[in-house]
Amino acid sequence: MLFGPQAWLALFHDWRIFAGGLGQTVVASLLGLVLALILGTLLGVLGVTPVRPLRWVNRVYVEFFQNTPLVTQMFFYYYGLPRLGIVLPVLAVGVIGLGVYTGAYIAEIVRAGIQSIHRGQLEAAYSQGFTYGQAMRHIVLPQAFRIIMPPLTNQFVNLIKNSSVLSLIAGYDIMYQADAWSSYNLLYGVAYLTAALLYLALTLPTAYLARRLERRMQSTWGAAT
Amino acid sequence: MTLKGFADLFRPENVRFLGYGLLTTLEMAVLVILMSFAFGLVLAVARYSGDRYRHRRAGRVIGTLAFGYIEAIRNLPMLLIMLATYLLSKQPALRSAVIGMTIFTSAVMAEIIRGGLISIDRGQWEAATAQGFSYRQILQLIVLPQALRRMIPPIVSQFITVVKDTAFAWALGVEEITGKGTIIFAKYVNPMETFLVIAVVYFVINYSLGQAARALEKKLAIRSY
Numbered sequence: 001m002l003f004g005p006q007a008w009l010a011l012f013h014d015w016r017i018f019a020g021g022l023g024q025t026v027v028a029s030l031l032g033l034v035l036a037l038i039l040g041t042l043l044g045v046l047g048v049t050p051v052r053p054l055r056w057v058n059r060v061y062v063e064f065f066q067n068t069p070l071v072t073q074m075f076f077y078y079y080g081l082p083r084l085g086i087v088l089p090v091l092a093v094g095v096i097g098l099g100v101y102t103g104a105y106i107a108e109i110v111r112a113g114i115q116s117i118h119r120g121q122l123e124a125a126y127s128q129g130f131t132y133g134q135a136m137r138h139i140v141l142p143q144a145f146r147i148i149m150p151p152l153t154n155q156f157v158n159l160i161k162n163s164s165v166l167s168l169i170a171g172y173d174i175m176y177q178a179d180a181w182s183s184y185n186l187l188y189g190v191a192y193l194t195a196a197l198l199y200l201a202l203t204l205p206t207a208y209l210a211r212r213l214e215r216r217m218q219s220t221w222g223a224a225t
Numbered sequence: 226m227t228l229k230g231f232a233d234l235f236r237p238e239n240v241r242f243l244g245y246g247l248l249t250t251l252e253m254a255v256l257v258i259l260m261s262f263a264f265g266l267v268l269a270v271a272r273y274s275g276d277r278y279r280h281r282r283a284g285r286v287i288g289t290l291a292f293g294y295i296e297a298i299r300n301l302p303m304l305l306i307m308l309a310t311y312l313l314s315k316q317p318a319l320r321s322a323v324i325g326m327t328i329f330t331s332a333v334m335a336e337i338i339r340g341g342l343i344s345i346d347r348g349q350w351e352a353a354t355a356q357g358f359s360y361r362q363i364l365q366l367i368v369l370p371q372a373l374r375r376m377i378p379p380i381v382s383q384f385i386t387v388v389k390d391t392a393f394a395w396a397l398g399v400e401e402i403t404g405k406g407t408i409i410f411a412k413y414v415n416p417m418e419t420f421l422v423i424a425v426v427y428f429v430i431n432y433s434l435g436q437a438a439r440a441l442e443k444k445l446a447i448r449s450y
Contacts, residue, residue: 067385067431068424071392072403076424079407079416157300164302168396175304188312196301196309203300 007190014181021177022198028094028173029160029202035099036159037152040106045136047111058107065104070165073097078169094166094173102159106152113148114140150217153210160202174198230415234422239409246405247426253319253401254388257326261387262380264327265334268295270364272335273342291335298332304393311397322394330387337379341372374445381438385431402426 011018047058065073074097081088088096117140125135167175174195182191233239268291275288298306307325314321345368353363373380395404406423410416 063432064424064428067389067428067435069389069392069403069427071389071395072406072420072424072427075403075407076417076420079410080420083414083416161300161302164304165393167304168393175302175308178305179308182312188309192305192309192312195305199301199305200297204296207300 003189003193007187010185010187011190011194017177017181018174018194018198021172021174021195024091024166024171025160025163025173025198025202028091028098028163028166028171029156031091031095032098032102032159032163033156035095036102036106036155039099039103041110043103044107044110045114045141047107048114058111062104062107065101066108070097070101070162071168073101074165074169090166090169090171093169094163094171097165098159098162101162102155105155105158109148109151109155110144113144116147117143147217150210150214153206153213157203157206157210160206161199164199226417226421227415230413230418231422233413233415234409234418242409243402243405243423243426246400246402249319249399250388250391250401251430253323253326253391253394253399254384256323257330257387257391258384260323260327261330261334264331265338266369268331268335269338269342270369273339274360295332295335298329299336301329303329303390304396307393307397318394318397318399322391322397322399326387326390326394330383333383334380337376337383338372340379341376342368344375345372377438377442377445381434381441385434388431388434389427 043058043061046054047062049055074093077097078090078093081093114136121139121143122132122135125139130138163173164175165171166173167179170176178191178195182188271287272291272295275284275286275291278284279288303326306329307322310316310325310328311318311321314324316324349367349371350363353367358367391401392403394401395407402423403420406419410419413419
């Protein structure tokens with residue numbers, strides 16, 4: 001039907017379109033990850049501070065952005081920001097949307113990771129004269145970071161998959177190029193198969209890395225104490 | 226964001242318009258949740274049993290098929306699977322959206338349930354075998370109930386994700402609530418107000434689901450004195 005040799009010839013003729021989409025997806029995912037890590041770490045640490053209002057900030061951020069769809073958030077930024085006079089390129093809007101959304105999940109991971117570090121570490125640090133801030137920076141956070149690598153990598157896989165939302169706001173990612181190209185010549189089969197293979201090429205290695213890290217966690221650290 | 230923006234949004238005709246969208250959203254979500262839980266259960270048992278029976282050819286075949294399906298599907302964006310289902314089958318938009326979402330979510334659900342199955346202590350299996358239970362009876366009466374109870378948080382978390390992901394159906398032309406939002410804001414030029422309110426609707430639904438899950442967990446917890 002739509003998988004014949006002519007279809008594949010047409011696709012290879014236009015390979016640059018799909019390559020461009022792949023590049024856009026990769027860039028959006030990486031930049032989104034950076035923003036998500038920054039937001040997530042900041043807000044995750046806020047979730048364990050002794051200051052209650054700061055903990056509420058963490059709760060509100062996490063609960064709101066985890067319980068609302070990425071699509072709706074993206075539309076809010078894409079259609080709403082220009083109303084405030086902020087006109088950004090579509091990649092920037094995409095990165096903001098992906099970063100804030102994924103940041104909520106990373107904030108939870110960071111918070112859980114910090115809380116999994118035994119209180120004894122903190123108390124031993126105090127006994128050695130560290131302040132709370134110093135103890136966090138030199139003792140607790142480095143250990144927490146190592147523990148949360150597997151779920152963080154998992155979130156990166158989710159981020160790559162979620163980058164497909166860019167196609168709904170003309171973001172020129174893999175999904176958008178597949179949509180646009182195939183709606184022009186109706187060769188849906190090869191277009192979406194190629195898109196699927198491109199996504200798998202990104203997600204499968206990352207997922208594999210996540211599994212490897214998880215296994216290493218279990219063998220070298222045992223139960224995190 | 227202005228007061229007029231909200232006033233326009235809450236006019237009776239718009240509220241009814243959005244209400245229909247909400248009904249569609251909920252309808253899709255419920256269908257997908259029920260079907261993906263059923264299929265996910267079958268897939269999880271297939272993959273798990275395939276591992277257990279890898280000394281038998283039937284076991285290896287079924288296990289590899291389940292493994293292939295799960296890994297190929299869950300590492301792809303759900304939007305891709307939904308669009309591919311819509312464009313490659315001749316089904317109307319709503320049906321394809323539901324089918325596509327079910328295909329994806331069953332793969333994810335299968336991994337969650339399988340994680341629960343694996344976490345059940347070997348002793349349960351051995352004691353049951355010693356009492357003369359068959360493989361099917363062990364799964365049905367002893368292991369699955371415990372596994373499912375253990376996995377309530379991630380399973381409900383996936384249900385919440387399903388509710389959020391119904392927003393992608395707009396790309397197929399389904400009139401769910403986020404899609405209705407794009408129509409409304411185009412008329413009244415109030416994108417931020419519209420999407421904020423829609424986001425709050427999702428939030429109320431999903432947060433309640435999360436709270437219900439916590440209550441269910443508490444109710445089903447086995448008390449250890």
